[in-house]
Amino acid sequence: MSTAQSLHQSRKRKNAVMMALCVIAAGIGLAWLALILGALLYKGLSGVSLAVFTQMTPPPGDAGGLLNAIYGSIVMTIIGIVVGTPIGVLAGTYMAEYGRFSRLTTIVRFINDILLSAPSIIVGLFVYELLVRPMGHFSAIAGAIALSILVIPVVVRTTEDMLNLVPNALREAGTAIGAPRWVVIRSVAYRAALSGIVTGILLAIARISGETAPLLFTALNNQFWSSNLNAPMASLPVTIFQFALSPYEEWQQLAWTGALIITLTVLGLSIIARSLTGRREDR
């Protein structure tokens, strides 16, 4: 009896130890998030001022803002989304609607999942070989194309998943009143899956607005205001990269402020995206 009891005790003890370790692991994960956000807020907020949003990036040792970098990021993100989203939505539509059980869909899904996690610097190299080298110079449009290549897999994935959740009875009802396939897709399936597809687009914006690696040698950087899509353009992430590694205090401060802006944008977009589909998960 006593051996059984001591076995029971040791099992209970082991359980308590392992469960405590799991709680500690969760604590570490959360503490890390808090540490990073805390440092960002602490270092970034002290540099937030109107000048950040109204002045150009300064020469070394001078005060200035991030206006041209913010503008460049917004322009390239918008072009990236505008180019990438239609392709992504259409490809996702094929996979969920026309070719749901086809061989092509299986292959595309597999390749798309790989593209989804492929290193973004590889995409930068690809666009460099594809556009920058033939054109002979760096350009904002090359940066935007690199970003759109990162958008496509995110949108394909969410579009396919969300269209697959639309009940078939809805489509059958549409077909039964004589609507052709593409009208059913457009007016029934898209409408039912709209919030999910929008979520995918928001997540894609969140993903590319912080991307640095694919812009390094496509859009390069620009110290000055430029709205020429055929010339190098500044972007927030690349500016942060350059400024953070510089020895100048003003630049480092701007890098922290820029990092705070990007993080708040990305976290805000992810939270909005989540709240759009959150109710579905709860069920």
Next chain:
Amino acid sequence: MSAVSEAATSSAMRTREATVRRFAVTDMVFRAATRASAILVLVLLGGVAISLIAGSWEALSKFGISFLTTESWNPVTENFGALAPIYGTIVTSAIAIIIAVPIGIGIAVFLTELCPRPLRRPIGIAVELLAGIPSIIYGIWGLFVFAPFLQTTIQPFIIWLFKGIPGLNSLFAGPPYGIGLLTSSLILAIMVLPFITSITKDVFDTVPAVLKESAYGIGCTTWEVTRRVTIPYTRVGIMGGVMLGLGRALGETMAVTFVIGNAHRISASLFAPGTTISATIANEFTEADGNLYTSSLVSLGLILFIITFIILALARYMLLRIDSRTGA
């Protein structure tokens, strides 16, 4: 039936036929557009592979297989070898995975078994938000906050601790720079943690309640249920999640570029600066003059592409296996 109404019916028939024909054409066009987009996804990956091979041709044909085994990286004499970046990539990713996997599984167990229900969703979301933070943020945080902290506290302590122990003393040899292989590994570990956690949590949720309940029914503790039922049942899925995290760690660029030190050499100490494939490309690509230099950097990209492709393909294959099991 008057002639008038007959004419009306036949014209209605005609417009109806025309409408049906128009529908058929637009449907075909739409279908073709979606199919072309799907194929474009395949073309993209193929294009990446072809452009990398084309871009690396010059370097690979000059150096051949010795490109993989040469440590030297000298832009002046134009002698390039990929050994140091490959070493750095593999070492940092391996250490990151070794640290992140137990913590990730721990968080997943916490979320599925221990966490009070109202807290479950907020904590899960918080951990996933870590995944959304851009890598440059981890980089700047690592450079200005984490590396100085390691340099002044943890690293001197570890160097002092292992001073007299052979093997470990060369693995943790000073001086403490703050930046280096170990710092990069720790940052990478933080970055892949959310991926591993969320996938592990998802596959834990696929374990049928009956299995767990019957284990609890014969008196198992929570740990025993996790160890003997949940983890064996989801082994393939966890492996898939780990591989996915590994793929991320191997290709991660910005965070590592900030804290690795960018030194093309292989040293025994984990505290020494090193480099990875992606950090080398990010640091040197725009400054590379000469076709051979650029081509060597693209060759590094090709190597990274091949490694991550294999790892990610394996990850997806494993996750597909667990998907098909729950689907059946």
